[in-house]
Each structure stands twice: as C-alpha cells, then as structure tokens.
Amino acid sequence: MTEIIPLSDLMPGSKAIITGLCAEGGMRRRLQDLGFVEGSEVDCVNISPLGDPTAYRISSTIIALRREDADTIKVKITPS
Amino acid sequence: MDSSNLDINHFNILGGLSVQKQSDSDYVIALAGNPNVGKSTIFNTLTGMKQHTGNWPGKTVENTQGYYKLNRQGYILVDIPGSYSLMARSAEEEVARDFICFGNPDAIIVVCDATSLQRNLNLVLQIIETGKRTVVCVNLLDEANQRKIQLNLDLLEKRLGVPVVGTTARSNQGLDQLMATLAVSLKKPTPESIIEYPEYVQQSIAKLAPLIKPYTGNHLSAEWIAARLLDGDQSFYQSLTDFLGLDLKEQTAIKNTLKEIKNNFRKSGITQLELEDAMAEVFVLKSIEIFQGVVKEPAIPSDKKDRKLDKLFTSKTTGFPIMFLLLLLVFWITISGANVPSAILAKALFGLEDWLANAAITIGVPTILIDMLIHGVFNVVAWVVSVMLPPMAIFFPMFTLLEDFGYLPRVAFNLDRLFKSCDACGKQALTMCMGFGCNAVGVTGSKIIDSPRERLIAIITNNFVPCNGRFPILISIISIFLVGSTVGSLNTFFGALILVTTILFGVGMTFLISKILSMTVLKGVPSSFTLELPPYRKPQVGKVIVRSIIDRTLKVLGRAIIAAAPAGLIIWTLNNLQMGNTTLLNSITSLFDPFGKALGMDGAIIIGFILGLPANEIAMPIIIMIYSAQRGLIELEGAALGQLLIQNGWTWVTAISTLLFTLMHWPCATTLLTIRKETQSSKWTIISFLVPTLAGIIITFLFNSVVSLFF
Numbered sequence: 098m099t100e101i102i103p104l105s106d107l108m109p110g111s112k113a114i115i116t117g118l119c120a121e122g123g124m125r126r127r128l129q130d131l132g133f134v135e136g137s138e139v140d141c142v143n144i145s146p147l148g149d150p151t152a153y154r155i156s157s158t159i160i161a162l163r164r165e166d167a168d169t170i171k172v173k174i175t176p177s
Numbered sequence: 178m179d180s181s182n183l184d185i186n187h188f189n190i191l192g193g194l195s196v197q198k199q200s201d202s203d204y205v206i207a208l209a210g211n212p213n214v215g216k217s218t219i220f221n222t223l224t225g226m227k228q229h230t231g232n233w234p235g236k237t238v239e240n241t242q243g244y245y246k247l248n249r250q251g252y253i254l255v256d257i258p259g260s261y262s263l264m265a266r267s268a269e270e271e272v273a274r275d276f277i278c279f280g281n282p283d284a285i286i287v288v289c290d291a292t293s294l295q296r297n298l299n300l301v302l303q304i305i306e307t308g309k310r311t312v313v314c315v316n317l318l319d320e321a322n323q324r325k326i327q328l329n330l331d332l333l334e335k336r337l338g339v340p341v342v343g344t345t346a347r348s349n350q351g352l353d354q355l356m357a358t359l360a361v362s363l364k365k366p367t368p369e370s371i372i373e374y375p376e377y378v379q380q381s382i383a384k385l386a387p388l389i390k391p392y393t394g395n396h397l398s399a400e401w402i403a404a405r406l407l408d409g410d411q412s413f414y415q416s417l418t419d420f421l422g423l424d425l426k427e428q429t430a431i432k433n434t435l436k437e438i439k440n441n442f443r444k445s446g447i448t449q450l451e452l453e454d455a456m457a458e459v460f461v462l463k464s465i466e467i468f469q470g471v472v473k474e475p476a477i478p479s480d481k482k483d484r485k486l487d488k489l490f491t492s493k494t495t496g497f498p499i500m501f502l503l504l505l506l507v508f509w510i511t512i513s514g515a516n517v518p519s520a521i522l523a524k525a526l527f528g529l530e531d532w533l534a535n536a537a538i539t540i541g542v543p544t545i546l547i548d549m550l551i552h553g554v555f556n557v558v559a560w561v562v563s564v565m566l567p568p569m570a571i572f573f574p575m576f577t578l579l580e581d582f583g584y585l586p587r588v589a590f591n592l593d594r595l596f597k598s599c600d601a602c603g604k605q606a607l608t609m610c611m612g613f614g615c616n617a618v619g620v621t622g623s624k625i626i627d628s629p630r631e632r633l634i635a636i637i638t639n640n641f642v643p644c645n646g647r648f649p650i651l652i653s654i655i656s657i658f659l660v661g662s663t664v665g666s667l668n669t670f671f672g673a674l675i676l677v678t679t680i681l682f683g684v685g686m687t688f689l690i691s692k693i694l695s696m697t698v699l700k701g702v703p704s705s706f707t708l709e710l711p712p713y714r715k716p717q718v719g720k721v722i723v724r725s726i727i728d729r730t731l732k733v734l735g736r737a738i739i740a741a742a743p744a745g746l747i748i749w750t751l752n753n754l755q756m757g758n759t760t761l762l763n764s765i766t767s768l769f770d771p772f773g774k775a776l777g778m779d780g781a782i783i784i785g786f787i788l789g790l791p792a793n794e795i796a797m798p799i800i801i802m803i804y805s806a807q808r809g810l811i812e813l814e815g816a817a818l819g820q821l822l823i824q825n826g827w828t829w830v831t832a833i834s835t836l837l838f839t840l841m842h843w844p845c846a847t848t849l850l851t852i853r854k855e856t857q858s859s860k861w862t863i864i865s866f867l868v869p870t871l872a873g874i875i876i877t878f879l880f881n882s883v884v885s886l887f888f
Binding site for chain 1: 266292293296299300454458460461474480483487488496590593595597705708709
C-alpha cells in the first residue's frame with residue numbers, strides 16, 4: 098500500500114488519488130466544488146517560477162493552489 | 178399563512194441591479210456559468226452588444242443586460258459574473274448567486290465548457306436544485322472537437338431532466354436553437370432536483386420544507402431552502418433573510434424543528450462537518466455519474482499544446498524573461514506607432530480650431546465666447562484626443578489579444594509568490610493589468626479577489642500602475658529628455674525600455690505598499706485562494722480590434738473628454754482673470770512653487786497635476802500652457818517642447834521627478850468615485866487618495882535629496 102502524502106508533495110508529472118480533505122470553512126467547500134473530493138484523480142502539472150503556487154489538473158481543468166492550501170489535501174500516489 | 182397569496186412584490190428582489198424591461202411581458206433570463214466558458218460571447222451575439230470578453234476568470238464583474246426578440250416575445254438577457262458554485266467566495270460570486278437565487282429571473286441559461294463538463298455540472302446541478310427553469314448550454318463544442326472529446330448531449334438532457342443545447346458561440350452555431358429551446362421551456366413546469374442527499378438529510382429536508390413553504394410561496398423551492406438551512410452558508414443565509422424580509426431560523430416552528438434535527442444528528446454521531454461534506458460531495462459524485470457515458474475523452478489528456486505553452490510562459494527559466502519582453506514589446510509598438518498619427522491628429526484638430534474661430538467671428542459670435550469655448554474648451558479637448566487616441570488605439574487591441582489568448586492568469590500564477598509575501602492575493606496581478614487600461618476598471622475588477630482585506634489592498638494600490646491617461650505624459654518626458662527627441666527605432670526602443678523600467682518601479686511600489694498596508698491598517702494573513710489557468714484560445718484578431726476600439730478606446734476617450742471639457746473652461750478662466758499685472762493662474766502657480774521645488778519640480782507642474790484631477794492627460798498641456806503664458810493650450814512638438822521646458826528650468830532631475838510624480842500621485846476623479854462606490858466608505862477613499870500621494874511626495878523628496886548630495 099502506498100503511503101498518504103499531502104498534495105503539495107506531489108511532483109510535477111505524477112498522478113494521485115485524493116484520500117481526504119483537511120481544509121476548513123469556505124475553502125473546503127470551494128475545493129470540493131472544483132472537484133477535490135475523495136476518490137478523484139489529480140495530477141501535478143507544473144510549479145510557478147518562484148516555487149509557489151503549483152498548478153494541478155482536476156476534473157479536466159487546471160487549478161493553481163498555494164502550498165498551504167495544497168497541504169490540506171491528502172493523496173495517495175498512483176503508480177505510473 | 179396561505180402561501181398561494183404570496184405575490185412576488187412581497188419579497189425584496191436582490192441581485193444588485195434593476196432589470197429594465199421594455200414591456201411587462203418580457204422574460205428575464207440570467208446567463209450563468211463557470212468563469213471563462215463564453216457567456217459574454219453568447220450574450221454579445223444574441224443581444225448585438227459589445228460587452229468585452231476575456232480569457233480569464235472574472236471578466237464580467239458587473240451585471241450587463243441586453244435585449245433579444247423571438248416571435249414577438251422579448252427577452253432581457255442578464256450576463257452575470259462567472260461562478261464555480263452557488264456557495265459564493267468572492268464579492269462577484271455573491272452578485273451572481275444573489276441574481277440567480279433572489280433576482281427573480283424567469284429562467285437561467287447555464288453555460289458550460291464542453292471541454293470540462295464534469296466540473297461545470299456541479300453548478301448546473303446546484304441551479305437545477307433551486308427549482309428555477311434551467312436550460313443547459315454546452316458551449317465551446319469546437320474546442321471539444323479539436324480535443325477529440327465526444328459528447329452525447331441527448332443522454333445528458335435525459336439524465337439532467339432539463340433541456341440541453343450544444344453551441345459554438347464564437348461562430349454563432351446553435352444559438353438560435355438555444356433561444357428556441359428556451360422559449361419552449363418557459364411554457365413548461367419548473368424542473369425537479371435530481372440531487373439525492375443521504376437518507377438522514379432527505380428526512381430532515383422533508384420535515385423542514387412544509388414549514389418553510391408558507392414563507393416562500395411558489396417563488397423559491399422550499400426543499401432547496403431547507404437544504405441550505407442545514408448546510409449553513411452564512412452569506413447565502415444573509416441574502417435569503419434580506420429577500421424574505423425575515424429571519425427564517427427565528428420562526429418558532431422552524432427553529433424547534435432545526436433544533437430537533439441537530440439533536441438527532443448529534444445522537445447518531447453525525448457532526449456538522451460530516452453533514453456539510455456529504456451535502457457538498459453529493460453534487461460532485463452526481464456530476465461524475467452523469468458525466469460517465471455522456472462524455473468520451475481520449476485516454477491521454479488532450480491539452481498537450483497548452484501544457485507546452487505553460488512550460489514556456491511559467492517555467493523558472495523563461496517565465497519572467499518572457500513577461501518582461503512582452504511588456505517591452507507592447508510599449509515599444511505603442512510608442513513607435515503612436516507618434517505619427519498623434520501629430521497628424523493634432524494638426525487636423527488645431528486646424529479645425531482656427532477654422533471654427535474664424536467661422537465664429539464671421540457670423541458675429543462675441544469674442545469672449547469664442548475665446549472661452551473654442552480656444553478654451555475645444556482646445557483642451559483637442560489636446561486630449563490627439564495625445565490619447567493613438568496610443569490607446571494601439572495599446573488596447575494588443576492588450577486585448579493577450580487577454581483573449583489567456584496569458585493574464587499566467588501572470589498572476591507567476592507573481593503570486595510575491596503577492597503572498599506581501600500578504601496579498603495573486604489575483605491582484607489581474608487587477609493591476611486592468612489598471613494599465615484604466616485604474617477605475619482595475620478598482621471595479623478587484624471584486625474577483627475573495628478576501629475583503631486583500632481586495633482593499635488591491636484597490637488602494639491600483640493607482641501605482643500607470644493608466645492609459647498617464648502614458649502620454651510618461652512617453653513625452655521620456656522621449657524629450659531621456660532619449661533625445663529624434664524619432665528613430667533605437668530611440669523608441671530605449672524609450673520603451675525606460676517606460677517599462679518606470680512601470681516596474683510602480684509594480685515594486687505596489688508590493689512595498691501592499692506589505693506596509695498588511696502590516697498596519699489592513700493587518701492579516703494571506704487567505705486561501707484558487708486560480709484557474711484556462712485553456713489558451715486563439716484570439717479572434719478582427720473582432721478584438723473592432724471591439725477593443727469601440728468598447729474600450731472610445732469609452733475611455735469619451736470619459737476623458739467629459740472630464741476635459743469643464744477643465745478646459747476652468748483653465749481658460751484662471752488664465753484670463755487678471756490679478757494685478759499677472760493672471761490668476763500665474764499667481765496660484767507661484768504659490769505652489771516652493772512645494773514643487775522641494776520635490777524637484779516647480780509650481781507649474783504641481784498645478785498641472787492638481788488641475789489634471791478630472792483626467793490625467795490634461796496635466797502636461799496645462800504645464801506647457803503656464804510656461805508659454807499663452808491664452809489657451811498650445812501644440813508644441815518634440816524639439817520645440819523640449820526647448821520650452823529647458824527655458825523654464827527643466828533638467829534631467831526635473832524630468833525624473835515628474836516621471837515619478839506621474840506614477841505616484843492622487844488617483845483621478847473617476848477612480849476616486851469608483852473607489853467610493855466599491856468600498857462604500859469615505860475612509861478607504863481618503864486612504865486611497867493619501868497613499869499614492871504621500872508615496873509620490875516621499876519618493877521624489879528622497880530622490881532629490883540624494884541627487885543634491887552628488888550634484
């Protein structure tokens with residue numbers, strides 16, 4: 098079984114499955130509305146020139162998240 | 178209470194706008210959808226209006242309405258801001274939600290992006306749940322086609338239970354069918370929600386709904402309201418309370434039932450968080466369920482080209498250099514392209530002034546009137562037009578091309594780290610880009626920023642980005658003093674380079690002031706935010722040019738003229754009222770001389786900026802007028818203008834001080850009024866006035882102190 102890591106640790110080019118969400122309040126709901134729910138597939142697309150934020154592909158769209166927000170999403174890496 | 182008596186007039190319609198019907202039988206149709214799915218294009222095509230569209234979230238920040246007629250039936254289309262969810266996070270999403278939920282539209286067209294239908298369905302399901310008539314418009318079919326995405330819209334319609342129409346709005350495909358379908362659906366009963374909450378939620382809704390019904394009548398779905406009482410969105414509840422004119426949770430029966438429900442949840446070990454998660458996830462899961470079978474995507478993501486472009490525009494090595502080069506390119510083209518048409522326009526307009534004056538004399542108009550209206554008002558307006566029109570007509574289309582292409586969100590993506598270190602939001606980069614065109618637009622655009630604190634920072638600092646009205650001053654000073662007055666491509670290149678350096682200094686000041694604000698009056702930590710990087714789109718060059726000239730250039734120019742005309746009258750009066758042996762304008766000028774000198778400028782320059790309050794573009798002409806002591810603004814070009822300035826004591830220090838002060842002084846009157854409107858606060862308007870003004874005074878003072886040490 099692969100270990101569970103925060104989404105912010107996902108490297109560009111790798112894919113993962115969301116296992117849980119720790120964000121709170123309005124941001125939690127916004128992430129859910131954008132498709133960040135348990136079981137969804139997410140992949141890390143690229144990192145901004147200054148190292149933060151990072152762009153992720155979720156529900157066929159590209160969403161950039163800051164490290165703190167990506168930290169609140171827990172994922173399990175899918176072997177490529 | 179008998180709910181059948183509840184007339185719509187019983188409620189307070191929300192939505193931040195009053196819909197202007199042409200006839201009582203007109204239907205009001207809201208155009209809703211995620212950001213950047215082509216709502217504005219659909220709106221423009223249907224209504225023949227020129228609402229500007231842009232390839233980034235947050236383009237439509239104000240409600241816009243237009244008229245459409247089909248078979249003698251009128252439809253008022255309302256283009257509302259894009260939103261991901263009815264659970265609003267930003268001020269603009271609240272506007273959208275309030276209009277959909279409480280603005281009493283007869284139907285809602287939910288526009289979806291065919292290339293990301295699954296995410297879009299979330300909002301569709303939420304809107305269907307409200308019980309309002311809904312038509313789903315799956316737009317951008319051409320892009321889906323290119324990406325080899327196959328859609329079964331008949332199946333989608335069957336699964337959703339509301340009409341679905343596929344469109345490619347850009348080439349006007351499917352829009353007639355969309356409106357025909359809408360017309361039919363308006364005669365049909367309202368849709369049923371297809372969302373199934375977990376059993377325990379459904380039961381609670383069933384208990385609450387009958388109690389809510391007497392207060393909402395047939396205007397809002399009682400089941401939907403019941404669900405919202407359970408998931409507890411505060412901002413939504415506030416709007417609901419405003420709409421109903423009463424606090425639903427305080428009505429005895431509802432209050433008791435809610436209490437009982439929460440007690441039951443507690444007994445069964447269901448926390449509020451679990452409840453809210455379940456109620457949010459059910460939408461996403463339903464979207465996935467519907468999506469499967471409706472959409473067939475190629476196995477490998479079909480956005481290879483986009484990711485390649487992203488690598489170019491946002492990578493560590495090329496991201497920033499390309500941003501700099503694009504900025505340089507845009508200004509280089511603007512400067513080198515604007516020179517000649519500016520001169521031609523000036524010649525024509527000032528020729529017209531002489532002709533008008535002569536004609537007026539011939540027909541016997543009193544000299545004082547000729548002086549005042551033709552050499553006063555017309556003259557100033559002519560200045561503004563000839564100085565502003567050419568750079569705007571070049572700058573706006575180029576900027577719009579970048580916008581439509583989808584580059585701006587990448588700028589926000591690249592710069593967010595810097596904004597974060599100033600405790601601000603990366604979307605501020607977008608409002609700054611709007612500021613290049615017009616600071617008032619940048620201020621209005623700040624609605625896209627979720628956190629009110631970060632939105633205020635964006636509003637207060639927007640003025641550090643020079644708007645189009647200030648470019649002409651910057652350009653003329655740079656070309657006269659800093660690169661020599663001859664027009665050559667190398668000189669214009671250096672001119673653009675200095676202009677970009679000036680702009681970058683303004684950007685640096687934006688960061689500095691944002692940080693200072695975050696540490697003082699607007700204390701706080703950076704809030705969470707999500708930024709969508711939309712697919713790149715091929716800009717429609719022809720349409721962009723036409724639209725940006727009609728929509729932006731003429732609009733901004735029109736506003737400048739409205740401001741310039743009365744200013745022309747004031748300047749003329751001040752310059753023609755004698756005080757002893759000098760004019761009133763001259764005596765005021767000498768009053769400000771010591772202040773100006775301390776900042777490396779003089780009284781005339783300060784007066785230019787003060788009288789330029791209505792529109793910055795008249796500042797330079799006023800300065801020249803004071804120097805030349807002529808009765809009216811005069812037209813001086815290149816070398817002659819340089820000579821006049823040198824005769825009046827200008828040095829490179831004066832030039833740089835004026836450059837800095839142009840970049841940093843009070844916002845123009847339009848911007849100040851917009852800030853007042855957006856913040857609803859005199860305090861923040863005054864702060865927005867003081868911050869750039871003080872920054873300008875301090876920076877020019879420091880600059881001169883340092884210079885005087887060495888020279």
